[in-house]
Amino acid sequence: MNEVNVINENKFDLQSINKYATIMALGNGYLGLRASHEEYYSEQTRGMYVAGVYNKFTSNDVTEIVNLPDLIGMKIEINGEIFSVLTGEILSYERILNMQKGELTREVVWKNKDGNRFCLKFQRFASKDNLHLLASKITVISLDCDASVKITTGIDAQTSNFGKQHLLEENIRVIDKKVMHAVYRTTESNHTIALATSCNVPSTSDVSFVAKNRQLMAIIKQDLTVDQPFELEKISAIYTSIDKVEEEPAQASIQAVQDNKSTGYDRLLESSAIKWNHFWEQKRVCISSKEEIDQIAIDFSLYHIEIMTPSHDDRFSVGAKGLTGEGYKGHVFWDTEIFIAPFHLFTEPEVARKLLTYRYLHIKEAKDKATKNGYAGALFPWESAYSGMEETPEYAAINILTGTRQKVASAIAEHHIVADIAFAVCQYYENTLDDVFMANEGLELLKETARFWISRTTDENEVLSINDVIGPDEYTEHINNNAYTNYMAYYNVQQALCYMEKYNKIEEDLIKSGNDFLNRLYLPQPNEDKIIPQDDTFLLKPEIDLSIYKQTQGSQAILFDYSRQEVNEMQILKQADVVMLLYLFPNLFDEDVVKKNLHYYEEHTIHDSSLSKAIHAIVAARCGEKENAYRLFQEACLIDLGPNPKSSDEGIHAASLGANWLATIFGFANITVDANKLKINPNLPKNWDKLFFPFHWQGTNLKISITHESITVTKQTDAEVAIEINGELFNLTDQIIASL
């Protein structure tokens, strides 16, 4: 296996400083750290987040992931001049996110105003070995003359969420004239956050400490001899009161720094890199493509999925921006179950179980929401955070021109998330056959979600409708019988009944009402043109030419020209619900229907949602439209990695990265599961010579290698596995090599 790709930045560009701060972020699922520079730029949004640590700025505000005090910032003064890439002259600049070992490095050769050159090397990582550890290192070499350097760094609690301050400073200390230590408390959620950090410097350095205005800083002064490197290592630890550790966070953070500070950066990095190496060995997808970006994009996707997922703790889930920014306030959407969890499920199912457990742990809050809204069962919140309660803002941001605020409809009507969670439960069981989970948490989730759907219907002449919903396509609100929602709800109830029977945990009432629901629920059927109507009225609405909006996909430019209400009354899609449905249920309709719907809805879809393209790619690939699929995939890969300098300012597009993996595995490799059987019908793009990936199936770790000529499947465990490859059934005992 080649080394995992690196993400490069070869020149400094102020305009894209926050894009790179996002895409080059570090993390380990416990914490996420934006790739802000050590030195300060006013355009730069610093950010460090810990999974689960949310707070409300005021009681009227929406809870948001808390931007924690900064441990990275350094004021670097060389011969009295503040180092900045904007000043002096940059003779060379390279920043690298090494995804193979989870390290961010930067090397700059800087000529100061006096014409003297200095080489500055920066390194940092968030440990994958000890999730609470963060380490950084700076090396300064004066290339032309003896010089002096002064570095001010420590713990900076002037950071905030764009001006909203969530943290009270509870205590600051310097322990043994070495370890800086600070404790904060969130103002509303009342979590304690403890940080500790220690600077390792040569004994010749002059070190003093200062605390003021929410900053606790070490000031390190050192004379530089020409060509002699000066190294400063900063070993930091973060603990919070919601960690599953016995010690108090304050003590734990100090102890972690005390225990690790003398180990030093390089050895701590090594321990972390071993874990990263293991991750890549177990889970990397290798694409031999004529286009280098394909492998980079899939490495990038997996790297970010890994750092965004709090696999250490089943009380947390994945935010829509992971832990890389404050977009969507760090909230959890259906993105987790439908776009991100499958990667885990098919590589390390325990992680997928934890993500489902997060939902299970909040079934009470979901039931409360259902009750409050007049429904039975569990209505999971559209946006969720630490409490498990609905966190969607009640009103959208003010329309500054009219002064009005629109109610946000998602929490009230975007109910498909209930069935999405149920779908993920079933998908989890199909792959793991984990009866312990399924007979308990799983079934409970299925039953309560089924109860919700049964109560969600309206009886219209003996036919059950699901009215006034929003499907994944948020450009079409408050419609009846959304195809995606109705089919998903049907599946949800069907599976609930099925598993009740399987485990003989019968609730007669539920069986009865569930069967009635299944018998009478309206399921939109293809019309004479074989088009499945997205909802009761969609196909009746006028169409407009969307080509200009497609050119600026992702920007929601249509909303500059039309009001939301006007968009709602036209056949304009943010993402295509029917295509989504076809992806999740590949065998629901015959190929002709699938193709026709893909084309019809693709034409009407702007892809303003980052969740859209890769799903279209999957369905296109399955239809054998390889190049169309490949184009959609490549475009999807550019959502974060593309040239738009602002696209990722507020964080990574978490779901889209999950979708890139889905497109590769379920689109190009075209794996499907039918009646408990694995099927592979590959559709590799012309540009790809080979696709290799691990796939966990019912307790067995498969390695699947696909070329245009053949498929090779190997496994490490004993159990036999039946796999249907291009329609031919194989029984995998040791290795299958199938010609295509």
Added chain:
Amino acid sequence: MNEVNVINENKFDLQSINKYATIMALGNGYLGLRASHEEYYSEQTRGMYVAGVYNKFTSNDVTEIVNLPDLIGMKIEINGEIFSVLTGEILSYERILNMQKGELTREVVWKNKDGNRFCLKFQRFASKDNLHLLASKITVISLDCDASVKITTGIDAQTSNFGKQHLLEENIRVIDKKVMHAVYRTTESNHTIALATSCNVPSTSDVSFVAKNRQLMAIIKQDLTVDQPFELEKISAIYTSIDKVEEEPAQASIQAVQDNKSTGYDRLLESSAIKWNHFWEQKRVCISSKEEIDQIAIDFSLYHIEIMTPSHDDRFSVGAKGLTGEGYKGHVFWDTEIFIAPFHLFTEPEVARKLLTYRYLHIKEAKDKATKNGYAGALFPWESAYSGMEETPEYAAINILTGTRQKVASAIAEHHIVADIAFAVCQYYENTLDDVFMANEGLELLKETARFWISRTTDENEVLSINDVIGPDEYTEHINNNAYTNYMAYYNVQQALCYMEKYNKIEEDLIKSGNDFLNRLYLPQPNEDKIIPQDDTFLLKPEIDLSIYKQTQGSQAILFDYSRQEVNEMQILKQADVVMLLYLFPNLFDEDVVKKNLHYYEEHTIHDSSLSKAIHAIVAARCGEKENAYRLFQEACLIDLGPNPKSSDEGIHAASLGANWLATIFGFANITVDANKLKINPNLPKNWDKLFFPFHWQGTNLKISITHESITVTKQTDAEVAIEINGELFNLTDQIIASL
């Protein structure tokens, strides 16, 4: 009269960015605006403050002056490149604070990375004509090529007090696609702050608006034709719920912008400049000196005294940093009465009366504080803000090395402020003979403060001591019979009795206890060396050589070498209490005692307090030590204007600026008031050829001109004034010309 001086900055230096943001601040007593640049620098602390608008970040926090949303910041992009003085090449740079008309301007010629030159001119002022108005203007000229400019500016509520956010965003709007409008509320004090701003741009500009993350911004795009200036004017208004206006602040702010936006920058500036011109005509001190800095420093002092003083509203007073920064949290100290009020009293007594009214309005809170501390009468808080309650933090900042916090003793023991206020009351009456004020508010203040002192004594063998106090010298805490405090308390009680009798508002009990106090209070007397002991134990304490600490005056460097406790036990002074006493009561001791004490205490004083030097200068001048006095004065003038790049980061040294005026008038002109008679015994420094200043004395505006040869006094009003010049009594009817 020559034009008032300007303060110049001829080159941009990141290290002193906050010093200049302070010293070049604009304001009008209602609001203060730091001279932060339009473009953003991470080292730069922006700040806008309105007198009286304080808030507590948490209930445990000390109230602090609120840093309001920014109206000045502009992101300027030229041909897609973000303008910053750090990037490209600066071909010329000049920033000028024009104190004559209260305008800050800057002109930069910038060569961008493509080698094209642009001239950017920035202007702004806070209106002295309409205190709620702020206007700014930017002119961009492309010197080499056609180009495009994009400016993003509006109302930015991401500002905070070093990370502490005091404001909730209540409403944001764009009115008539023109006026940006935002309303905030302070979290604890519950004040409403309303801002409105309008950008005037050519009709060819493309303007759009965006609101996000506490920012409401206009985005203005304009194509530039070579050599054709593009002008953007921004007319802004600020109103709060504590303004004395009838309208709601929201509506008032919108209306003010609507009313003034078409008037435009230049005409609004003109109206403001007329008021500034009037100020300088009435109040300027003119020094013909061989050293240009002397005139600059006195202009600078008066400019800042004027912008720091909320003379529009007697419910507010002057913070220790004026409205130029967050040092001392914007709190009001004795600085106002003793250092700042005299300038007003002797130029425009109504302003001095308002400052006293501020104290009078909070007599209840002062009485509550006295009661709470077991005393009678009124114990005014050491630090005061909007509420009039004690705002001194209970504990000092944590000692980060020991983890302990020391109790702040000032609120408990620095009681001389009570007598300082009483002194100012008497000084006010002596100059104004304002019986209406004195018989009511004034007498009430004198009586309640007298009552406090009477209750503050300890009877020690029939002698009354005032124990456990802190004098102005804060390096000596918890001492008994502080000379400054005891003499001031004596004067306080004496004057209370005197005015009670004058207005025949006798309280028998108070007369009796007051006389007993006067009879028995211990008043430290000069010892055999003619030294007045600062307190009971001071002269017994060991001395050390302070010369190294004097070299870094103002930095409190001694506290790096000695603990506060150790400093307390040595003859080390931050500022000299006895010298302060000698300044306030020039006739208390004969000249020999004054000289000996000046020298003794000067030797033991580090001048770590910015209040110190100018007072020493006064006493030295009065002793005829002109050159010593002049040296001290010049050093005092450099407290803000000197080369230290960090000295004024947190705001101007308000009291020291007042003291510069005091030194000029009461030191070098050497005006004293004795038995209701004005005396002038000038001691001009050798460098000064002439000193000219206005002086308001008992209803008459005098103009006093002093050279080494003669004094000329003129007046505009009819009343006769008796003036003793160098011991000779003159009766001023029209003009006095006295030879020296």
